[in-house]
Amino acid sequence: MTHQVHAFEPPERFVAGTVGPPGERTFFLQARGGGRLVSVALEKVQVSLLAEKLEELLTEAQRRFGVELPEAPVAAGDNEPLDTPVDEEFRVGTLGLAFDVDSATVVIEAIAAGEVEAEVELDDEDEDEDDEPDEDLDRLRVRLTPQATREFIERARRVVNAGRPPCPLCGQPLDPAGHLCPRHNGYHR
Template sequence: MSRVIHVFRQPERFIAGTVGEPGDRSFYLQAIEDARTISVLLEKQQVSVLAERIGALLQEVARRFGPELATEPGGDEFDADPLAVPLEEEFRVGTMGLGWDADSRSIVVELLAVTEEEIDESVVLDDTEEGPDALRVFLSPVQAKAFAERAERVVSAGRAPCPLCAEPLDPQGHVCVRLNGYHQRSPVED
C-alpha cells in the first residue's frame, strides 16, 4: 500500500492544541490551508520536543543566514484560538522530522504515522512511495516561532508541578517521593 503525504506549503494555521482536562489531555497538531484541515494525535513530550527543536533550528538558521530571516514583517499576533472542529484524527504520530528548505526559506516539519515496522530514516522528508503516512508542513520562520511559542504554552498549561519533586499535582494531591511517601501533599492553596 502506498503512503499518503499531506503537504501544506502555505498553511493559514499550524498549531498545537489539546482536548480534555489537565491530567487527561490529548495533544493534537493541526494544519489548515484553504479548505483542508488535517489533525494528528501525539504525546505531550513530542509536542515539547518539537517546540524545543524548532527553536534551536531557528537559532541555527539565524546564525548561518542572518537574523533578518527571523524578523519578517507581520506575524506579531498570537493565535489563541482553539483547534478547529470537527476534530478528526488522521493518524497518531510516531516519527518526527525537521529541516530547512533553503529554496523556500522555510522550516519543514514532517510528522509520520506510527508503524509496527522500523522506519528507515531516508523516508523522513522524502517522497518515497513506501512508508508511513505523513503530514509535511512548510513554515516561515515567523510561523515556526509562533508555533513553538504556542506549543510551549499548551504543554505548560497542564497540572502545576509539586514544589518538592516536580511531579504533577492532582486536585486530590499526591504522594511526594521527596517526602518518602509519608505525607500526601495537597495542591498549594492561594
C-alpha cells in the same frame, strides 16, 4: 499498503492544541489549508521538544545562512481552540525538521508511528528488504515562514504549560487531590 502525505505548503493555520481536561489531555498538531483539515495526535513531550528544536533550528539558520529572524511575539497570538471536528488521522511516531535555504522556510514532517518501531527483528535477512521502513507510513508535512514558526513555538509552549502545575519537590504533575510524591516516601503532602 498505500500511505498518505498531507502537505501544507504553506498552511492557512498550523497549531498545537489539546482536547480534554488537564491530566487527561490529548495533544494534537493541526494544519488547515485549501479546504482541508488534518489533525495528528502526539505526546506532550513531543510538543515540548518540537518547540525547543524549532527554536534551535531558527538560531542555527540565522548563524549559518544569515536568515533574518523575527522577534518572538510579545502579544499572545492564536489562542483559538482547535478547529472541529478533531479527527485523528494518525499518532505521530517521528518528527523531522529541516530548513530550506532556497525558500527560507522551515519544513516540519510528522510521521505516523508504525508497527515497524514496535517489532523486534528476529531475522537479519529482513533488514535488507526494508531500507526505509517509514516510507510506507502516513505523514503530515508543513512548510512555515520564520515568523509563522515563531508563532507556532510560542503557542506550543503556552499549550504545554497550561496543564497541571508541577510538584515543587519532584516535578511530577499535581492532581487536584495531590499525589504520592516520591520525595515523601509515598505519603500525601
